[in-house]
Amino acid sequence: MSAAVMAANTTSNLNTTEPKPAGDEVPSSTTNAGGMGWKSNLKIPAKDRRKRTTDVTDTKGNEFEDFCLHRNLLMGIFEMGWEKPSPIQEASIPVALSGRDVLARAKNGTGKTGAYTIPILEQIDTTKEYIQGLIVVPTRELALQTSQIALELGKHLGVKVMVTTGGTNLKEDILRLYEKVQLIVATPGRILDLMEKKVANMEKCKILCLDEADKLLSQDFKGLLDRLISHLPLTRQVLLYSATFPLTVEAFMRKHMKDPYEVNLMDELTLKGITQYYAFVQEKQKVHCLNTLFSKLQINQSIIFCNSTQRVELLAKKITELGYSCYYIHAKMAQPHRNRVFHDFRAGLCRNLVCSDLFTRGIDIQAVNVVINFDFPRMAETYLHRIGRSGRFGHMGVAINLITYEDRFDLHRIEQELGTEIRPIPKVIDKSLYVAEFHTEEDEQ
Structure with a gap:
């Protein structure tokens, strides 16, 4: 098999999830009478025994169960090998779940992807067939990686995740959008193209997340995000994550965000490890x-x-x-x-x-x-x-x-x-x- 065909297969595999039968639905509370017996059936990877720095261990001691997440989402979290929330996850997940805009600054490699993917997946209604969440990232590789994480976290939920980036076949993306898609991970140029062609209907997309926001708001993507946001409903929730916050981020916040909850975990810039x-x-x-x-x-x-x-x-x-x-x-x-x-x-x-x-x-x-x-x-x-x-x-x-x-x-x-x-x-x-x-x-x- 050629490298191109194999790569295409890899990419297409990122765009589908197996639907879950209705019987899999369970109450969102994980502390109900059912107890915690469900955990014993999970396929949890071997525990990572490496020493970790305070960049990820300096938490208030919360557990993922404390966020009142859907049990099927918790199953995906634990099967990823994520044992406890990191500081950025602990600080931003509950606020994002409340529907409030979030402006979060945290170091590279401290769990930002989980911090926004978990609340987005929790808020998606799998009975509705339209696009409910959009995650925008600056590079194609990051889009593939983020969509893979969303798929793995949401594998027991049945959320339909699609990744769309430049450099791939536009026609294939258009055909996929005629099917059921609930969460899109995209680079800005491609998703804007699909919006302006009226193929990606964002009228009911209630959550927008910008990851690596400083890069998205740089000269490389000048004006793209303003045009992109014009296709979203006025009642949207905006989640913005970045390690560095130049003035462009501040200007965007004033223009497009409503009283955002600010998280800043950047006491120092480089990772302790x-x-x-x-x-x-x-x-x-x-x-x-x-x-x-x-x-x-x-x-x-x-x-x-x-x-x-x-x-x-x-x-x-x-x-x-x-x-x-x-x-x-x-x-x-x-x-x-x-x-x-x-x-x-x-x-x-x-x-x-x-x-x-x-x-x-x-x-x-x-x-x-x-x-x-x-x-x-x-x-x-x-x-x-x-x-x-x-x-x-x-x-x-x-x-x-x-x-x-x-x-x-x-x-x-x-x-x-x-x-x-x-x-x-x-x-x-x-x-x-x-x-x-x-x-x-x-x-x-």
Whole structure:
């Protein structure tokens, strides 16, 4: 089977859920006379024993059951391996369930997707066949990932989830929209196109969620969101999630949100579990330095960032020539190829991924424990999102920056802007800083 066909199959699988028989419906309260016996029948994955930082453990002690969620939704949550809500989930799920607009700021990798997907799924009426929820994200890979999470969380509910992004067949999306769709996950250009063609009817869509809102409200998508929102009812609920809040987000809030409940869990910008290093090198030494890092580090999976698509391909070729397994991904690749690379890297079929900043937004691959900036970014915001691909959900990881003489001022400026410390790389990096077997919960007790 060709990569394109396999990728297309992967994408199409994200757009369907098996309908559940009416007999599966149960009261929303999970503390009724039925007790908690239903939990014993769940297919719960093995407990993650890795140590987690306070980014995700510093909670008030709530349980998912405390939110009075539909039991079938709780089943999906627990079968995802999610044991307890993280701080951003604890702070925003109850408010979102009340119908109020939410403006939430939290670090990368602390559970934002669950924080908005859970209340959206809870509020969808599966007996109604029209679109009730819309999640908008800035990249195609993030749309695929988010729709997959929505499908898995809602698999016992029977919610019909559809993902639609640029770079895929528009005709197929139009045909799917003539069938039953209740929740759409989309990139802004494609869903706006479907709205303006009067194929995606949003007249009864009661919830809009913008994830990575700072990116959606940047110049890259200028004016798209205003046009998109004009197709939604006036009585909609708006959920807005982001790690950074530029002025564009504030302007959007004033224009389109009603007395939003604000959550800000950004006491510091970088994740506590990520140790950051730099190595001073000449440009011509970078590949040799990378080869040394590969031989010395205990890499589970790594993501390596370059500043241009051309350099992404050149570096991936060099890494392969050195004898290491390596994929690459960037925005100029054909969409089926991008889908295949993303799917296979997430599945652990390759250890190293070279990419452009396409891959900085929201991409959640738990196995990544090393991020390398082969090219150092100019913007603090870009740096923040890049290193946030490691240390997901409170786990440990390292970020290593290859710094040339020209990068030295950017390095100091980004340290100051983020209020973080990027240290010189030691000869030996302590494995307890980034290798799972060296920092289990049992070790801490």
